Structures are given as structure tokens and as C-alpha cells.
Amino acid sequence: MDSFIVVSLIKTVMVFAVLLTTLAYLQWVERKVIAHIQVRPGPYVVGPHGLLQPLADVVKLLTKEDVRPPFVHKALYLAAPFMAMTLALMSICVIPFGPVIRVGGVSTWMQLTDLNIGVLFVLAISSMGVYGVAFAGWASNNKYALLGGLRSSAQMISYELPMSIAIASPLLLSNTLSLRTLVESQAGSFWHWNVLRGPFPQIFAFVIFLISAFAETNRIPFDLPEAENELVAGYHTEYSSMKFASFFMAEYSNMITVSSMAVLLFLGGWMAPWPVRYGSSIVPTVVFAFAGLIALYHGVHPARRRERYSLPATGIVFLAIAAIFLLPIVQTWLLPLFWFCAKVGAILFAFIWIRGTLPRFRYDQLMGFTWKFLFPAAILNLLVTGFLVAWVS
Amino acid sequence: MPADLMPSSGDLIRILPEMVLTVMGTLLMVLDPLLHKRSSNAFGHLSLVALAAALGATVYAYANEGAAFGGMIVVDGFATFFRALVIVVGILTVLSSCRFLRRQDAETSAYHALLLFSIAGQSMMAASGNLIVVFIALEISSISSYVLTGYLRDDPRSNEAALKYFLLGSFATAFFLYGVALIYGSTGTIDLLAVRAAATGQAGPIAAPLFLGLAAALLFVGLGFKVSAAPFQIWAPDVYQGAPTPVTAFLSTGPKAAAFAVFLRIFMTAFEPGGGGWEPLVWFSALASMTIGNFAALRQSNVKRMLAYSSIAHAGYVLVALTARSAVGASAVMFYLAAYAFMNIGAFAVVGHLSGKGERYQDIEDFGGLGQKQPLTAALFTVFLLSLIGVPLTGGFFGKFYIFKAALESHLVWLTVLGLLNSAVAAYYYLRVLVMMYFREPSQAVNEIEPLAPGLRTALFISAAATLFLGIFPNWVLDFAGQSSTLVK
């Protein structure tokens, strides 16, 4: 019992430390990627390649004046960002990052808690996510904020439906609601992943899920709630400093959650794309080693002076990581983690990529799209899956 | 596929009427784009086809009597009677709606679909043998009725009516559900026959009679609302007045009949052996409904509202028969509801016919001189009104007769006497309409009246013929009711 609490505590601290850092750096990555898409350098001043930019942002937000507009509904105005943030972080609790690991005689799951209705839990929490946005919009006592809040709640409710249904199809294949079991059922090669698995590959469900996920997180092309040219900044128009940051963090946290969900549901979670016996275990080593080598190569001919030191250092770190991945002791838990992070990272990259390329929808198109296309498509997909699953069993 | 997932063909046959209705309802909406620009009345015709098919299915299901879905559906004579009744009510409603809807420029597939769904719900209520099915069927019926009530959304009266109906209906639902919960808690089951077994002490963990009595009281509150029995009648006048007239006709008959069917089914099946001590409750409610309904109706000048109050009073008469707590009483209820359905739908159809575009003319003064201008309409209306009064050779008379006969057999002398006196009071306000129609000069409404549309005329003729038929040869219906009123064999 005691060890349970201790282990849980340690896991919690670790997960949240990593998560919060990731949140901060996701912001940096996004700016960087979009910058590169638009052929500009992005953050470049604070730290090498602007690596310390997130830190600077945090400092800025913390020290900024906390404006509270008059005539707001006080309690709700204060509670809304808190709610948004809390709900966004809560779903991380049930997301597994890897298989069971053994540290010093204590074996535990790389997951804060395993619910046998994990999927439902995530759905439940994400369905509550609307409130933060809605209350923020309403409590601000500002028509732009209100409209933003309304739009976003409508949008989130609408897209939640195709998303839930899209989730249901892989569940049919895996026959479980526990996220861990879900991943375990996708063990093997990548054609065992739900997205490609027989009897009915869930490619459609995956695409529907991703599209809905974009809308759920209010990302472009579905970022109508904060369409600047119409609604100033939408529901968080009246928010500043840390409260504003909370919404931001909530958004990125949600992105991570849905990406993780996509990975767990469709992409085999922490499972490698092909078995270890065919050499999947050396992939991280190769990747990191390659990255390290590139870094070293660029370090020799740096674009800028300061990088003469930072790039080789990075290269060496990468090589070291590559070496670590070769150690059999850590491989058991590091490899799954790598695959998981790699997949999540890929999806997050897709998020950013799309933001960099696609324009925004018009509002009625947005709603029409989900009700008239996404929702029926999801149902059809579920229907076919159900029939095929029943047929096969 | 696992075998226990598949309902047997017998199961499916026994819910065939509901299936036909829902499928056709959905089909109507799917075909909407195709039919909308074509001939008018296409929806109405399709609905009629659906209802006729459902009627056939009802008969077919009756030929395959028995329980389905593990006792959740019970197809017996009782169920068939009410199924047929609500379907016929539906036919009459559709017939009388077509012209009305076109006059209001409001004909859509959704209206007809909702009507069909509502009827499906009521039909299922009549056949359900399990409280959860009762509940869901009740909600299917209710929710579509809420929407139908508010169907003319540009009319504030319609909006208000929908709101009141909805709020009070949901409130009643909560009570009904709590009653179901208590039954489940005290007997461990919600299957009516099993509840009966538990209540008689054959089974069940904590079947305390008083607890069951409490459950019965809560169920009574819930159903009392649905049948607009006092003291739960407050919604009825506003709702009946505000709803589009064909819908009012429907509301005051179909859902009411189905609710009474459920009432009978629950109280005569589950609570009958123990008694449950619910009679004083019903006794009081019956008397209060009759008295409040009749005396309030005396003061109304709006005919729809007057008929609304009268429908409260009629619910009171039916409750008298329920108080009798006997098979005779049950068959009296069945007969009365059948008679009431025809005369009431007929009466409301005439009101809807007269009221004109936007339902402007509903006042009692507006009926002035109808007898001169449209003698046929007036004559048919007279038949309905006389039947509502309870004049012999009409169905309404025999309905009352059987009810009070049953009550007297159960020694409810005072309730009978008070009920009969009430029906004499009721004569007054029905007569006022007759007076207007025949003894006064034509009003503006009558001068503007349009000729009877064919559909409406058919509906009126059917209703009047049925009213008279039930008044002259009541046996055909009564014998069937008598045979099927013994719910537990």
C-alpha cells in the first residue's frame, strides 16, 4: 500500500514535470515549424535557436499585470481558466506511455492509473472541457468573448460526436475499454495496429478522429472561437497574464492528450512498428546517432558563431542518447517510451503543419461539415466495423 | 452472431405495429425532398397508409398473441384494443390535420413523422409488460407530443402550450420514475407480473405493502399528470387551448387512452392482489377531476379551452371506473375511452375547421349560426356534443353508463351519484355551443368559413358514425373489452 502511494507520487511528479515542460516547448516547436514553413527563422534570440524562449515567455506572463476587467462575473471569470487547465491535465492520468517496468524490485505501469474504462474516462473529461471555454466567454461580459465561447461550445459538442464514434470502432476491434489492454491488443507489427488491422482497417476512423481532434482543440482550420478578424481573441479576449497562459496550456495539453489518444487507439501505442527480432530496437539508436552526426557536421560549419559550441554539444548528447538506447537494461522501458513519443510527436507535428498550411473554415461550413459529413461517415464506419467484427467472430 | 442477441420472429411480429409506424415515420422524412414539391397531401396519404398498415399489423400481432422480449411486450386483447384505438385516433388526426396544416402553411414531413412516432409510443405503452418499456414508450409518446404542441412556432399560444406541457410532463415523468425505482427497490424487478408475484408474497426481497403503496402513489402522480386528472390537471387547459387544434384533438385522446391503458395495466396487474390502498387516492382524484373540470368549463368562453376542461372531467369519469377496481371497471374504461376518442376528436376537428387561418375563431360566439350556414357540420358537431353530454344512443352515454354501473357494482354509491350530477352540470356548457350553433345568427367566423375539406369530412363522418354505432350497438366493442379486461389470466 505504501509503495503504491510512493510510486504513484513519483510517477505523478515525473509525468507532470515532463508534461509541463513539453507544453512549454511545444509552443516553441510550433513557432519554429511554422517559421520554417514560412521560410523565416522563428525564435532565435533567447538561447541557441531560441531554445530558452519558452522560459522567457513564462517569466513574461508571470510578471505581467493581471488585469481584471470590471463587470465580469467574478467567480466564474476566475474559475474558468483554472477549470480549463485542470480538466485538460486530468486526462493525462489514465494515458499509458509504456508497458510495465521494474525499478528496484517495484514493478509498475508507465501510467498514472489504469482504469478499465480508461477510454470512457478520457471521453468524460474531454466532454467537460467545454465548460472552461464556455464559462470564460460568458463570464467576461464581452460580446466577442461570449460569441467565441458560444461558438466553441457548439463546435466542441458537435465534433465530440464523430470523435466518440470514431473511437468506438477501434474499441470494437480490440474489445476493451482499458487503454492499456487496447495497446496490448495491437502488439506485433504495424499491420496489427488498429489503423491497418483486419478485418476492417480503421483508416477512416483515424482520419475522422484526427479531424475531430483538431476541432476539439480549436486548432486551425477549426479555430473559429478565436478568429481574430471576427472576434478579437474569442473567449479569452479579456484574459491576460497567467490566466491567459492557462488557456494556452490547456489547449496544448489537449493537443497532447488527443495525440496520445490517437496513438493509443490507432497507432499501436508504445508498440514498435515491427518486432524487435527484425531490428526495430536499433531504430532509436540510428535516429539519434544520425541526428547527432548531422549536428556535429553542422557544428563544423556553423551558420552562426555561437553554434560552433552548441551544435557539437547537441551532437554529442544525441550520440550519447543513441548509445543509451543500446543498453539492454534500459531498453525495456526506454524503447516503448521512444515509440510512443515518436508517434505522438508525429501527430503533433501534423497539428502544427496543418496550422501552417490551411485556411480557416467559415462557421456554417464548419458545423455543416461535422453534421452532414463527419458524423454520418463515422456512423457508417462503425456500422461496417461492427458487422465485420461480428462476421469474423 | 450470438443467438441470444437475435429476437425471434415471434418477438418481431408482436411489435410489428410499432415497427411499421417508426419505419414509415422515418421514411416520410427521408422522402421529404421527393414529396415536398409534388402534390399536396402526399405526407398525409403516406401517413394514412402507414396507419392502415399498422392497424393490419395489430390484428396480425393479435393472431400471434403472447409475450415478447421476455415479457417486456405483452400482446393480448387488452393491448390490441388500445393499439387499435390509438391507431384509429391517429387516422382521424391525420385526416383532420391535412387541411388545417395547409391553411397554416405548415405542412411538413416532420409533423406527420412525429405523429406516427407518438402513436408508436402509445401503441407500445398499451402493449408493455415491463415498467421500463412503459417508461420509454411513455416518453416517446410525450416528447413527440411536446413538439407537436409547439409545432406552430410562430404562434405564441403554441409556444406557451408546449412549454407548459413539457415542464409539467417532465415533472410528472420524474415522479413516475421514482415510483418505478421504489418498485424496483422493494421487489427487485420491474416486470409487472413479477412485481405482482412479489407483492403477493410469493417472491421478492422486501415487498413491504406500505412501500409498494408509496410506489403506487408516486406512479399515480405521474400517470395522473398524463391523463390530466385533478389535482394534476393544471397544464391541460393552457396546453389544449394553445396547441394546434388537430394536435389538441390528438392529445386529448391518444396519449390519454394510452396512459389509461398503462394505468390499468400497472394497477390491475402489479398492485391488484395487495390492493395497495390506492383507491381513496383515485376516489378523491376522480371526484376532483369531474368537479373541477365541469365547473371550470362552465365559465369558459373559448371553446377549445372549454373542451379542455371537459376533457379533465372526462378523465374523472374514467377514474371512477378505475376506482371500481374490477374487470368490469376495466372494460368500462376501455369502452369509454373508445367512445370518448371518437366524440372528442370529432368535436375538436369541428373547432379546428371553424377557427380559420391563424386559429382566430375559437370563441363560443364564433359558432353562432353554424347550423344555418353549414348544417352538415353543425349536425355532426351536435352528435359529438350530445355524446359528450351523455345522451342515449350515443357512445358517450354507454361509456358513462358502463362506468357508473361498474362503480355501483363496487358499491361506490356516492361517487356514482356525484359523478352523475356532475354530468348533468356538464350538459350546460355543451348546450351553450348547441345554442350558439342553432339559435343564433351567423357570426363573422361562420360567414368566413370554408367548405368542409374531403379529409376532414371523412374524419367527421367516421367519428360520428362510430359515436352512433357505439351508442346503438355497444356490444361489439364491449364484448371485446370484457374478454380482454382480465389482465392476469
Added chain:
Amino acid sequence: MAAVPISWFLTLSAVLFVIGAAGFVFRRNIITVFMSIELMLNAVNLSFVTFAYQFKKVDGHLLALFVMVVAAAEAAVGLAIILTVFKRRPSLNIDEVNSMKN
């Protein structure tokens, strides 16, 4: 572990139900009235689930589930009705919805 008597759950359910009913009777705001009804339905659900525990049968859960679905359907229709009413009359006070009294 200390155990919680079944009756506590049931009493809680009864209390919530009565609070809901009180809200229905005393409140005048249409939406609040509607929410009181939802509260009553929730209370009933608690009873169902408790009884399911009592009998160690899953039926109660099913009943609760159906109640939820019904509540959802009611909410959709009910709120639509409230919207139509509000369109004509910019007040949510139930006492002001009385154009038909005579």
C-alpha cells in the same frame, strides 16, 4: 473498511428528489425549473444504482442508463421549446408566460 448503509444512499436520493421538486414548485425561472427536473431525475438514478447494488444485479444500471438517454432527449426538446418561447417574449419568468388566461 467501514461500510455505508444502503439507507444512506436512499435517503440522499430522497433528499435530492425533494430538493428538485421544491425547485420546480418555487422557482420561476424556466431554465431553473427545468434544471430542478434534471435534479429529480438524477436523484432517481441514484436510487436505481443503489438498488442494483442491493440486489447485486445489473438491471438497475440499465434503468439509470435509460433515464439518462431520456433526459438527454428531453433536454434537447425542452431547450428548443424554451428558445421558441424566448423568441417572442424576452423574459424567462414562468409567470409571464400566461397569454391564455381569461
Added chain:
Amino acid sequence: MNLLTVVLLLPLAGFLIALSIPRSSPQASRVWALLLSLGTFAASLGLLAWFDRGVAGAQFTVDLPWISTPDIHFHIAADGVSLWLALLATFLTPICVLISWRHIQKSVKEFYAFLLLLEFGLVGVFIAQDLFLFYVFWEVSLVPMYFLIGIWGHERRIYAAVKFFLFTMAGSVLMLAAIIYLYNRAQTFSYPAIVDMLASGRLAFTPGEQMLLFLAFFVAFAIKVPLFPLHTWLPDAHVEAPTAGSIMLASVMLKMGTFGILHYCVPLFPAAARSCAPWIAVLAIIGIVYGALVAMVQPNMKKLVAYSSVSHLGFVVLGIFSFTQLGMDGAVYQMLNHGITTGALFAIVGLLYERRHSLEIKDYGGVATAAPWLSTAFLVTTLASIGLPLLNNFVGEFLVLQGAAIANFKWAIWASLGVILSACYMLWLYQRVFYGEAGAEVRSHVPDLSLREWAAIVPLIVMMVWMGVYSQSFLPPVGKTTALVLEQSQINVPFRVGMPDRKVIFDAETQRRGEQTEPLKTFSSASLRLRVKTGFSSVEVAHAR
């Protein structure tokens, strides 16, 4: 299908035929109505011809099952009383048709349809042998009368029609309750069967039960009669009704009440009837005197006649509740008399109204000079109404007074006050309307009787004289039936329900019987013999217990 059925159904057929005649030809409606009503009358004369006068019970029985649960039959038959009353209805209907020939110009077709439907209901009420069927006819007769008053009546017709309907309805629902109760006890609606069961003791009511049932029936009938103080609807209805409506209402419809009392209240609940008799007799006497007094001060002819009806019907009720053969015979005879006489009064008043368009007495005067034949007819009728010997009312009133005197001498004294008062108001009416100076209005607007009107009035006059001169044509069948009723009314004799002691009345009657039977033999010796026999036997039964 026997003759009785024909008599019953012909008016119904007439109703349907009248409805199917197109609106555009009112004359056809009139002719059809006349032919059909005459046909009905002819058929009912056949009934009279074939009626077996030697049998006391019901004849021409038709008993067809109608509804199986509860066991309701189409069961009709005629006994001595109902035969005459049915004849009265069929006799008066063609007269009404004639009277209304010119008077009714609005919605002619409907008028005659309703008139024939009314005849159907009235005949049905008298000949129904099934309690349920009786109730059906009772209510069926209500509806056409309601419309007759409401559509073709005078200014305050709506008020009157509604009042008429509601009063009757209020009474009849109580009766319905009682009928249902009776059925639940007896398991049959058949009147003869119930009477049999009561006689054989297979069916017995507790005192309380019997009293309540009796009152439920009685109130319904008393409203219809109308018995004071339930009479208030009557003046309104009579005054506002069209002439034909008034005639049918006064002459036949009121008889539904008295017939009901005689046919149902007394035989079915004899003990209760007897224990209530003193009270009812007192009400009847109040009605006689009160009706006469009020009639005296009426400025309106129709109202006057209406109140005189209250008074006359008081005699009928008194006669029935004297529980003597004489009283009952007289009561039945008085029913017929009143039907003829008051029918004639209303008819002639209607003719006056048709001419002068007023019912106020002050608008007339000197009609005798303008229309001598009309005045003569009215004079005969007036005299009949007063109770002049050799005219019909005399016989009935005399018998009733005799019966009342046997039961309680004081009743007879008070009731005879009514006879005297009727002479006052009727003669005074005649004087004011027909004598004196004829005004210009009257002279120019009041022509004498036309041929059609003659045809309507003469049969009535003839009947008045016939019934007054040779009552033996009518009384024997009546006597047989009333004797039977009287016999039935003595079942279950030693019985008290906290009312005045019935036995005292009864004993008084038996004592007086010996002294007073002789002079009465002139009127109905046959019936008297029966009465004595049954009276004694029942008393013996009573003492044996």
C-alpha cells in the same frame, strides 16, 4: 314485428324521411309529416282495436335482445295505461302538424323532423318494458324538445330551452344511477321480471335502499311532472315554445313524469312510496293551489295555461298517492284529460298568437265578435278545463277527489280548492280575451278558423265531450292496470323508514272502504270489484305477518 313496433318505428322512419327531404320544398315536409303522423295514429287505432280488454297485464309484447352485456332488451309492450298515453301522443302529433302548418316558416324540414322524433321518444317512453330502454327513450325525447323550444320558440327561448334541458337532465342522471343500481341487484333491466322478483321475494331491498332508489326515481319524475317546488322550468318552457312544442310538452311530455311515478315508483318501491305518500300528497296539494293562484295573476295567456298545468298535474300526483283504486283511475284519466284539454288550450292560444302576434291578455278583448267559432271552441275547452260535468276533466277530478278523500279527507278538501280556483282564472281569462269591445287590431287581424284549423281543433273538442260523457270507453283497461299496480304496491307492507306511519293511512282506507264503495260503482264497477278483492287479500297478508 307487431303493430306496437310499427307504431313506435313509424315516427322514427318519419324522422329519417323528413331529414332526407330537400330543404327547398317545405310543403313536401309538411305533407309528409302529416301523412306519417296520421299513419301512426291509424296504426295506434289498430292497437286499440286489438287490445284485449280482459287482460290486466301488458300486451303486444316484443322482446328482442339488444345488448348482451349488460342484458338489455328491446322490450316493448302496452298495458291499459300506456296504451292510452301512447294513443294520446299519436293523436296529438297530427294535430300539432296541422297547427304548425303556417306558423312555422323557418327551417321547416327540421321542425317536422324533430316533431316526429319527439313522437318516437314519447311513444317509446310509454311502452318500454326494459328499464334501460325506458331511460333511452326518456332522454331521446329530451333532445328534439330542446331544439323545438330553442329554434322555433319566442324571445327568451334559449334560456327556456337550456333550463328545460338541465332540469330534466339533473333528474334523469339520478334515475340512471338508480336504474344501474337496480340492475346490479336484479341482474336484469326487464321491468316485468323485476316486478316478478319483487312479488316472489327473490329480490328485496332494505328500507334505506328502497327509500334512496325511490327518491332517485321520484325526483326525476317529479321534475318532469312538474311537482311543486320543481316546477320552475315549466312556465318558461311553455311560454317560449312554439305552439306545437307547447302542446306536446304539456299534453304528453308531462305525462312521462306521472306515468313514471305510476309505472315505476309505486310498483317497484311500494313501501317507500307509501311512506312518502303523505309528504308527496302535501306537495301535490300545494302545487294545485299554488298553480291555480299564480295562474290567476298571469298577464300572459300561455303562462296562465302553463300554471294551470301545474295545478292539474297536482291532481294526478295526488290521485296516485292516495293509493286507492279510485284515485289512481282518476289520475290516469286526468292525465288523458289534461292532455286533450290543455293541448286544445295551447292550440287555440297558438292560433290567437298566429293572428295577433301577442300572448298578452291585455292585447285582446272582443275576439268573440271577430272570430265566433274560435271563441266557441275555446269556451268548450275552458269549460272542460274547469271540470264541468259531461266534459272530460270532471270525471278525472271527481275520481281523484274521491280517492283522496278515502285516503285522507283533508286532502280532498284542499284539493277541491283547486277546482274552484280553476274556474276563476279560466273564466276570467275567457272574459278578458273574448268578451268586451273588440279593438281595431283584433278586428282586422283575428279571422275565424280556417278549414285546416277546424281539422285540428274539432277532434280535440270531440274527445273532450266523448271522454266526459262516456268514460266507460276508456276506463276499463285503465282500471285493470291500476288495480294491478295497487296490488303490487302492497308487497312488503309492514315497513317503516322513519316517515309518518303508513299503517295508519292504510287502516283508515280499509275502514272507509266499506262505506264509500257503493256510490262509486257507477264509474267503474268492474275495476272496483277488483280493488276490493285485492285490497282485502293484501290486508289479510299484512295481518297474518
Added chain:
Amino acid sequence: MDVILFLVFALFAVACAINVVVQTHPIASAISLIGVMASLAVLYLLLGAEFIAAAQVIVYAGAIMVLFVFVIMLLNAGAESKSGRSLVAQALGVPSLVALLGILAFFVQRLFPRESATHFGGFTGGTAKAVGKALFTTYLLPFEATSILILIAIVGAIVLAYKEMD
């Protein structure tokens, strides 16, 4: 532990429920109602109804209440003004409601003695699998019927609230 959890969430639920009724502002009521629903979800977990608990949050808190909040915001409903009519309701309502509560509590206390107690994990039949299995076998008919119900709700909402574009 169970008792503490129960008491905490039961009291929270009651407090929120009272708040639903006494708050004059609908949005405050709505939030309180969400509180009730959330704490009920926890209580469901205590009773071994994990699927229902999840459904409670998803359906009630996540869908129904969102609709409520949405409508409140859409109508921009303000605080309720007091109206005088409720006197009669109070006169009749308070005693009858108190009586109802009293009767219910009395029966509950009498019929369910303290021995019949719950503890966490005492019933594990409330899994999604068990519920689902019952749903598609025993309760197939009501399940199908609810689908009609949902269809009606959709159609109904459209009929009532759809705005023509003309």
C-alpha cells in the same frame, strides 16, 4: 474510508442541490447542478457502477448540462426577479414536500436496516461489459426504443428551433 468518501460527496451533492434551487442566477444553478452530477458520479463508483459513473459524466455533465449552459448563454438570461404568485405554492408545496421527504426517509430507514451496507468493491457487476451485455440481450427492446426517442428529439429540436433562411 468509504464512509468519509460518501459523506464528503453526499454533503457536497446536497449542498450543490440546495444551491441549484436557491441561486437566483441560472448559470450559478447550472454549475451547482454539474457539481451534483459529478459527486453522484463518484457515488456511483462507490456502488460499483463504473460504467454508469462514466455515462453520468459524459451524458449528463458533458452533454445535457452543456446544452443548458449554452442556452443560458444564448438567451443571456439574467437573475430571476421575485414574483408574488408563489405564496399559494408555498402554502401547499412546503408541507407536502416535507411530508413526502419524511415518508420516504421513514420507509427507507425502516426497510433497509443498517446491516445491509455497501462497501467499495462489494459489487463488480457494473462493468461496461456487463451493462452492454444486458443492454443487447435482456434490454434490447428498450434500447431500440430509445433510439427512436433520440430520433424524435432530433427531429423535434429541428422542428422547433430551425430558422428558415429566407
